[in-house]
Amino acid sequence: MKPNKQILSRRLFSQGLLSLGASVPLLSHSAFDLSWLGFNNSSNNRERFLSAQGRNSEHYGLGWIEPKEAISKQVLTGFRGHGLCQNPMKPEQVIMFSRRPGLQGIRINTLTGEQDAVFNSAPDRNMQGHGCFSADGKFLYCVESETSTGLGKITIRDGETLMQIGEFESYGIGPHEMALMPDKTTLVIANGGLLTHPDSGRKVLNYSTMRSTLSYVDTRSGELISEHQVPETKASIRHLDVAEDGTVAVALQVQRKAMSNEELRPLAAIHKQGQEIKLLQAPEALLVKLNDYMGSVKVHNPSRTVAFTSPKGNLAMFWHLDNLKLQGYHGFHDVCGLAISQDNKHFVLSNSAGKIRQINAYKLEENIRKRLNFPTKNWDNHMLSVSIPS
Amino acid sequence: MLQTKLSQLPKFGFFAVSLLLTACYSDTDSKVSGGYTELDRAIEQVIDHTIIPTMDNMLVKSEKLNSLAIQFCDSRNADNLLLLQDQWKATNQAWYRLLPFTLGPLETTDALSESAVSYIDSHRDRGNDYKTSIRTDITAMMALTTEDLNATYFSSKNFTITGLLALELLSFERSDDQDQNNNAILAEYMNQSLKCDILQGQSVELLRRIELAQTGWKINYRDSGKSYRDLLVNKQLESSFTGIGDPDGTGTPAFTRIIVSMQEYYDYLGKRNVTLNSAQISNALWPALSQSAIITREVLSGTDTTTLSLYQLMSNGYKPDVEFVKENIIAFEDSITNENTADIISTAKVLDGNLKREIPEALNIALGLNFNDGD
Numbered sequence: 014m015k016p017n018k019q020i021l022s023r024r025l026f027s028q029g030l031l032s033l034g035a036s037v038p039l040l041s042h043s044a045f046d047l048s049w050l051g052f053n054n055s056s057n058n059r060e061r062f063l064s065a066q067g068r069n070s071e072h073y074g075l076g077w078i079e080p081k082e083a084i085s086k087q088v089l090t091g092f093r094g095h096g097l098c099q100n101p102m103k104p105e106q107v108i109m110f111s112r113r114p115g116l117q118g119i120r121i122n123t124l125t126g127e128q129d130a131v132f133n134s135a136p137d138r139n140m141q142g143h144g145c146f147s148a149d150g151k152f153l154y155c156v157e158s159e160t161s162t163g164l165g166k167i168t169i170r171d172g173e174t175l176m177q178i179g180e181f182e183s184y185g186i187g188p189h190e191m192a193l194m195p196d197k198t199t200l201v202i203a204n205g206g207l208l209t210h211p212d213s214g215r216k217v218l219n220y221s222t223m224r225s226t227l228s229y230v231d232t233r234s235g236e237l238i239s240e241h242q243v244p245e246t247k248a249s250i251r252h253l254d255v256a257e258d259g260t261v262a263v264a265l266q267v268q269r270k271a272m273s274n275e276e277l278r279p280l281a282a283i284h285k286q287g288q289e290i291k292l293l294q295a296p297e298a299l300l301v302k303l304n305d306y307m308g309s310v311k312v313h314n315p316s317r318t319v320a321f322t323s324p325k326g327n328l329a330m331f332w333h334l335d336n337l338k339l340q341g342y343h344g345f346h347d348v349c350g351l352a353i354s355q356d357n358k359h360f361v362l363s364n365s366a367g368k369i370r371q372i373n374a375y376k377l378e379e380n381i382r383k384r385l386n387f388p389t390k391n392w393d394n395h396m397l398s399v400s401i402p403s
Numbered sequence: 404m405l406q407t408k409l410s411q412l413p414k415f416g417f418f419a420v421s422l423l424l425t426a427c428y429s430d431t432d433s434k435v436s437g438g439y440t441e442l443d444r445a446i447e448q449v450i451d452h453t454i455i456p457t458m459d460n461m462l463v464k465s466e467k468l469n470s471l472a473i474q475f476c477d478s479r480n481a482d483n484l485l486l487l488q489d490q491w492k493a494t495n496q497a498w499y500r501l502l503p504f505t506l507g508p509l510e511t512t513d514a515l516s517e518s519a520v521s522y523i524d525s526h527r528d529r530g531n532d533y534k535t536s537i538r539t540d541i542t543a544m545m546a547l548t549t550e551d552l553n554a555t556y557f558s559s560k561n562f563t564i565t566g567l568l569a570l571e572l573l574s575f576e577r578s579d580d581q582d583q584n585n586n587a588i589l590a591e592y593m594n595q596s597l598k599c600d601i602l603q604g605q606s607v608e609l610l611r612r613i614e615l616a617q618t619g620w621k622i623n624y625r626d627s628g629k630s631y632r633d634l635l636v637n638k639q640l641e642s643s644f645t646g647i648g649d650p651d652g653t654g655t656p657a658f659t660r661i662i663v664s665m666q667e668y669y670d671y672l673g674k675r676n677v678t679l680n681s682a683q684i685s686n687a688l689w690p691a692l693s694q695s696a697i698i699t700r701e702v703l704s705g706t707d708t709t710t711l712s713l714y715q716l717m718s719n720g721y722k723p724d725v726e727f728v729k730e731n732i733i734a735f736e737d738s739i740t741n742e743n744t745a746d747i748i749s750t751a752k753v754l755d756g757n758l759k760r761e762i763p764e765a766l767n768i769a770l771g772l773n774f775n776d777g778d
Binding site for chain 2: 113275298324342345377394
């Protein structure tokens with residue numbers, strides 16, 4: 014663990030927030046988990062799965078389906094979306110961030126199905142695909158990058174107007190996914206370590222010097238609390254999810270081009286406070302299929318099971334958060350999207366062929382009756398499950 | 404040092420947010436998969452006119468290899484050794500013709516076990532060279548008895564010490580000292596009859612695995628009562644194999660399974676030291692690699708009986724891509740003719756890219772948005 018490093022004036026930071034009428038977030042739970050609101054427990058509520066979708070610029074959009082009705086809808090965006098998050102205090106509001114390096118995000122109202130806002134990156138900033146709300150919904154944190162330097166930035170936006178009101182460091186290069194910790198004030202950030210520049214698209218410019226970290230940052234001060242690395246320096250920490258007890262599950266992508274050997278590396282790991290990151294082991298026969306790539310991760314808290322998806326391996330894999338043992342795996346073509354169903358019983362998997370499958374989170378068996386197929390949809394990397402009033 | 408941007412806040416407001424109200428586009432997709440398309444027809448012809456005949460050819464060659472192993476052991480002489488060696492080369496060529504199609508019966512049926520292809524060609528999966536393991540195993544077997552060396556014994560062997568490589572070492576070198584002179588090889592067989600038991604045991608085991616794969620393609624796949632061909636063409640794999648982790652239940656379309664298998668083969672050629680490790684004792688790699696080029700061209704252009712080829716479908720707006728791919732196959736063939744390892748690797752990588760991008764795009768098919776272009 015490295016010592017804290019203050020790069021932001023705490024006084025200036027606090028003044029800025031107070032002047033905007035902000036308060037320190039009071040509510041617990043991550044922005045993705047709204048079960049504590051009772052919002053998704055009503056039998057009258059409708060479950061929706063949302064995802065960026067589309068194969069080309071003509072079709073890029075935010076799509077959603079209602080599994081019970083087996084219908085799908087979408088809003089066209091003109092840009093390729095990536096991660097999504099829901100406002101915990103206004104659950105009808107869902108944000109979709111553009112895929113890196115992007116410049117836009119949108120907000121839709123899930124009640125009306127309409128896009129009601131679009132927001133843009135500031136000059137010399139570009140979006141990195143993910144973000145999350147503060148627990149009180151007053152702030153939207155966006156993962157961005159300083160275009161000129163590649164340094165990771167967490168921009169702070171007003172939760173309602175989406176206007177940018179500040180920013181702090183991600184404490185790394187190439188930040189990607191981020192989540193709020195159960196203490197309501199700490200963000201855990203996956204700094205992938207890969208330097209890119211919009212002028213050269215997604216080409217990695219720093220294979221030899223890449224440095225990927227898992228950073229914990231205090232949202233009140235912007236200070237780095239701690240940072241952690243995995244043993245393989247060429248493994249990029251890119252996606253993560255947080256369990257109720259603060260255990261962080263991270264998905265890795267090994268940069269084989271930067272390595273001089275073909276030795277397989279674990280692609281899943283967990284981090285618990287006060288400990289080093291622990292890699293999750295799997296049989297070599299499975300690891301080799303993953304092609305060095307895990308694309309998404311999601312924790313199911315009641316079963317203490319964490320799921321990872323690898324579209325390059327056509328596999329979803331499941332480990333136990335406490336004994337760290339592989340519990341099972343499921344073959345699914347081009348699987349990447351991953352969410353928890355609103356009944357809190359299933360992992361929801363999506364793929365780019367427009368298919369949805371649900372895996373019982375306790376038995377880790379597929380409920381085949383819940384299969385859905387939307388052949389004209391191409392579900393992109395991530396999926397969000399929400400509940401909306403009927 | 405980078406500072407907070409609170410001091411710049413007023414500037415952000417200018418461009419950061421704009422509120423929009425836009426129309427919501429909706430559709431109500433069917434839950435039923437699409438019907439039989441032109442691409443489905445073309446792929447069905449690739450399967451029937453190219454892949455299955457290639458599988459059949461491998462079976463024929465393996466059967467003959469086995470019969471010539473028996474013939475050699477019945478009558479151990481220089482002529483029969485030469486026939487055995489020539490047939491190993493022919494079988495290896497048939498294998499390289501089939502190698503781009505490591506799907507279905509040649510792929511694993513359980514993600515945790517080794518695939519059938521590994522038992523036939525141990526180098527294919529991870530590029531490891533197992534010659535030393537095989538030589539050690541042959542030495543160990545020479546201390547056993549004929550009764551020990553039964554079919555069950557060979558069927559239970561690890562993939563690292565079976566298949567074409569084991570048969571190559573048994574056919575092209577004296578086990579005692581790796582002497583590659585045929586007189587030395589023949590003398591060893593004359594003096595140690597147990598080596599013939601090993602040769603025949605490995606030959607039978609190879610044939611058994613090829614027969615299993617061919618039966619799977621044409622008659623009965625994984626006790627489903629249906630051939631892999633029918634399950635694939637009729638899009639029934641996903642509904643037939645629903646077990647957790649079942650690789651046949653992934654829902655991967657036939658086109659994707661075939662093209663990804665071919666792409667992974669060229670990725671393998673580009674990454675692994677095939678020209679340094681494969682068919683080296685027999686000195687028979689280059690003609691075998693030529694078979695891969697021939698079959699790749701056939702998949703795309705079709706055969707005499709093909710009525711709708713992938714090239715024809717691609718030509719609908721993507722003629723430059725068709726020409727590009729054709730040129731790249733020729734370049735790959737040239738590198739084989741010139742026996743140039745560096746060119747093999749570079750041209751294989753180009754074809755790998757063609758199979759990932761140009762060909763699927765020209766056919767308006769996504770191999771997998773997340774597979775190809777994750778984040």
